Amino acid sequence: xxxxxxxxxxxxxxxxxxxTLSCSPISGHRSxxxxxQTPGQGLQFxxxxxxxxxxxxxxxPGRFSxxxxxxxxxxxxxxxxxxxxxxxYLCASSLMAPDGYTFGSGTRLTVV
Amino acid sequence: GIQVEQSPPDLILQEGAxxxxxxxxxxxxxxxxxxxxxxxxxxxxxxxxxxxxxxxxRLSATTVATERYSLxxxxxxxxxxxxxxxCAVDVxxxxxxxxxxxxxxxKP
Numbered sequence: 001x002x003x004x005x006x007x008x009x010x011x012x013x014x015x016x017x018x019x020t021l022s023c024s025p026i027s028g029h030r031s032x033x034x035x036x037q038t039p040g041q042g043l044q045f046x047x048x049x050x051x052x053x054x055x056x057x058x059x060x061p062g063r064f065s066x067x068x069x070x071x072x073x074x075x076x077x078x079x080x081x082x083x084x085x086x087x088x089y090l091c092a093s094s095l096m097a098p099d100g101y102t103f104g105s106g107t108r109l110t111v112v
Numbered sequence: 113g114i115q116v117e118q119s120p121p122d123l124i125l126q127e128g129a130x131x132x133x134x135x136x137x138x139x140x141x142x143x144x145x146x147x148x149x150x151x152x153x154x155x156x157x158x159x160x161x162x163x164x165x166x167x168x169x170r171l172s173a174t175t176v177a178t179e180r181y182s183l184x185x186x187x188x189x190x191x192x193x194x195x196x197x198x199c200a201v202d203v204x205x206x207x208x209x210x211x212x213x214x215x216x217x218x219k220p
Contacts, residue, residue: 031206037153042213043198048206056207088153094206100145100160101200101208106153 002026004093004104012110018079021107025072025093032074033101034066037088046089049074081111114139114203118211125189125218133184133214135199143202144175146184148195149213155198158184189218 005024013019025032033056034046045058049068066076072093078085088108092101115138125131135144146158159166159173161182166173170189175182186193196215200208 033206033208035208035210043200043210045207045209050206056204058207090153090155092155092208100143100157102157103147103155108153 004091004102006089006091006104006107008107009105010108010110012112013081014112015081015083017081018077019081019109020075020077021089021091021109023074023076023091023093023104025074025091026102029093029095029102030072031094032068032072033092033094034074034076035090035092036060037090037106038084038086043090046076078109083111085109086111114141114201114209116199116201116209116211118197118199118214120214121212122215123217125216127189127191127218127220129189129218130185130187131189131216133186133197133199133216135182135184135201135211137180137182137199137201139180139203140177141201141203142205143208144182145200145208146173146182147198147200148193149198150195158197186216189216191218191220194218 031050033048048056068074088106090106092103117136147155163177170187172185196213199211
């Protein structure tokens with residue numbers, strides 16, 4: 001079966017712009033979580049959605065937001081990009097958390 | 113929040129050697145997983161193991177939840193085992209806290 005699909009794989013944006021990343025979970029999975037990975041901070045939790053509702057949120061500024069659609073696909077948005085937002089953004093899905101997560105390949109965002 | 117500590121931070125082995133990676137966590141958890149991050153950044157799920165012992169080929173893992181630690185064993189290591197190994201725990205459903213990882217280098 002198809003895994004977790006993240007698009008795009010790579011992005012280059014300019015400071016001040018906004019960006020939207022997409023995550024399509026494994027079919028039937030209703031929980032989608034987002035993580036940011038940087039060399040300095042490691043892997044940090046952004047937020048988690050279950051059945052279109054945000055259940056958990058990490059310690060990130062309001063510039064980071066997300067949503068989940070009725071087909072469980074999720075998007076995250078970062079507004080007013082800063083250089084420090086350059087990172088690998090990873091999405092994970094599970095059938096029902098906590099039940100084991102499957103991660104996508106990630107979106108590598110570079111802010112210049 | 114919960115603290116997750118992995119040791120050692122770096123490990124260099126010769127091909128064929130065995131190794132043990134450790135993950136300590138500071139509170140009771142609902143979920144614990146081990147991941148291997150490949151050179152392209154993808155996290156590969158190795159084990160979902162909130163308690164007990166599991167084995168998959170040359171890899172095995174044990175979690176002692178009452179003592180708040182987990183161990184990942186790699187036997188007869190291969191160069192393809194190189195990469196970063198992460199332990200991740202959940203206190204709340206859907207929210208994982210990751211350790212800093214162990215970087216494993218296996219030399220031929």
